[in-house]
Amino acid sequence: MGLERDWNFDEIIDRSNTGSMKWEPGVLKVKFGEGRENLLPLWVADMDFLSPTVVRKAMEERLAHQIYGYTMMDEGYNEALISWYQRRHQWEIKKDWILTSPGVVPATNYLVQRFTSPGDKVLIQTPVYYPFAQGIVSNGRQVLENPLKISKGRYQMDFDDLATKAADPRVKLAILCSPHNPVGRVWTQKELEQFGKICLENNVLVFADEIHCDLIMPGFKHICFQDICDEFAQHSITANSASKTFNLAGLQQSSLIIPNARLRNEVSHFFENLGVGGRGSGTLFGAIATTAAYNGAEPWLDDLIVYLQENFVYLKTSLEEQLPGVKVFDLEGTYLAWADFRSLGLPPTKIVQIIEDEAGVALDHGNWFGKNGAGFERFNIACPRGILKKAVESVVAGFKKFL
Numbered sequence: 001m002g003l004e005r006d007w008n009f010d011e012i013i014d015r016s017n018t019g020s021m022k023w024e025p026g027v028l029k030v031k032f033g034e035g036r037e038n039l040l041p042l043w044v045a046d047m048d049f050l051s052p053t054v055v056r057k058a059m060e061e062r063l064a065h066q067i068y069g070y071t072m073m074d075e076g077y078n079e080a081l082i083s084w085y086q087r088r089h090q091w092e093i094k095k096d097w098i099l100t101s102p103g104v105v106p107a108t109n110y111l112v113q114r115f116t117s118p119g120d121k122v123l124i125q126t127p128v129y130y131p132f133a134q135g136i137v138s139n140g141r142q143v144l145e146n147p148l149k150i151s152k153g154r155y156q157m158d159f160d161d162l163a164t165k166a167a168d169p170r171v172k173l174a175i176l177c178s179p180h181n182p183v184g185r186v187w188t189q190k191e192l193e194q195f196g197k198i199c200l201e202n203n204v205l206v207f208a209d210e211i212h213c214d215l216i217m218p219g220f221k222h223i224c225f226q227d228i229c230d231e232f233a234q235h236s237i238t239a240n241s242a243s244k245t246f247n248l249a250g251l252q253q254s255s256l257i258i259p260n261a262r263l264r265n266e267v268s269h270f271f272e273n274l275g276v277g278g279r280g281s282g283t284l285f286g287a288i289a290t291t292a293a294y295n296g297a298e299p300w301l302d303d304l305i306v307y308l309q310e311n312f313v314y315l316k317t318s319l320e321e322q323l324p325g326v327k328v329f330d331l332e333g334t335y336l337a338w339a340d341f342r343s344l345g346l347p348p349t350k351i352v353q354i355i356e357d358e359a360g361v362a363l364d365h366g367n368w369f370g371k372n373g374a375g376f377e378r379f380n381i382a383c384p385r386g387i388l389k390k391a392v393e394s395v396v397a398g399f400k401k402f403l
């Protein structure tokens with residue numbers, strides 16, 4: 001069946017009054033402060049593009065039934081997920097391994113609660129997606145940072161530091177962000193092998209957050225952590241979702257892949273006690289949208305990746321040419337570009353102030369991701385080029401006043 005190529009990523013869609021966390025003035029005010037309600041938002045990680053039409057149609061069909069009672073996910077969900085990972089990532093997921101969760105952030109918190117005790121330590125690789133640290137701390141556990149290092153202009157894992165830290169008996173869990181938000185790395189097989197080996201040797205359970213795994217730039221390949229070897233598969237839990245890939249975050253559906261039966265049963269019982277997710281249950285429309293997207297929206301994603309890459313090239317060339325000294329790290333995966341403003345010689349607080357008050361743009365500021373993120377900024381480039389251009393031109397003009 002042919003798919004109508006009806007998408008136009010250049011189209012600017014008005015998201016006002018949709019409760020969009022990214023655009024809602026009330027949210028911007030809380031996050032960025034009084035008077036900053038109307039910043040041009042390139043922050044929170046969703047996209048300003050319409051989801052694929054196949055997704056809307058599948059939901060409309062179910063919507064028309066008009067009974068939205070307790071719903072089990074049908075076999076179609078598992079089949080779509082298995083087939084997607086087989087086709088896109090050459091990874092064979094077995095049906096029994098799949099549990100669901102309302103989202104990857106909730107899943108992270110549940111796993112912290114289930115597999116660590118108060119006071120235990122959880123390893124994260126900073127700068128990294130900040131809800132990890134928030135979840136660890138708010139659950140009464142300790143964050144143990146294994147900071148990434150920049151070597152030859154590229155972020156790398158620090159394995160010596162990881163080996164030392166993982167040996168701490170209070171470390172029970174390590175969160176792997178793969179691909180990595182915000183630094184945009186797609187970890188290589190060799191890097192993942194080293195990471196996994198150190199965790200395994202120290203009996204540290206790995207939680208592999210692979211939510212960005214479908215957003216891979218040409219020339220790079222995402223390696224599924226559990227697909228590297230059976231030992232890794234048996235000592236880890238992977239989270240994935242169609243939410244980043246197809247812009248479905250409001251539907252709160254994610255999957256946990258747990259090949260180890262003991263671990264899987266533990267998570268399953270824990271979820272039963274909490275009354276969330278688990279085996280066979282999910283969110284009604286989240287499951288429908290995920291299934292439709294995996295089955296029918298591959299061409300949409302292929303075109304999206306081309307568009308994102310063009311956006312990235314525009315961002316990198318504009319910032320680096322017009323603000324000499326600013327470095328935008330190569331984007332290997334995700335739609336989140338990470339830029340280093342430190343060599344402009346301005347204090348991080350001034351960088352933030354210029355972006356917000358001079359440029360009028362909302363970005364995720366680097367220090368949110370860890371103290372080694374200060375002086376960096378994260379641009380969400382999943383928006384029509386017209387929006388990106390406006391934001392980049394404003395940022396350039398804002399900084400020029402001070403250089």
Ligand SMILES: Cc1ncc(COP(=O)(O)O)c(C=O)c1O
Nearest residue numbers: 045103104105106129181211249
């Ligand atoms: C690494 C990572 N994990 C999880 C999430 C959010 O997951 P969810 O919306 O399923 O809770 C994000 C969103 O930006 C993310 O970047």
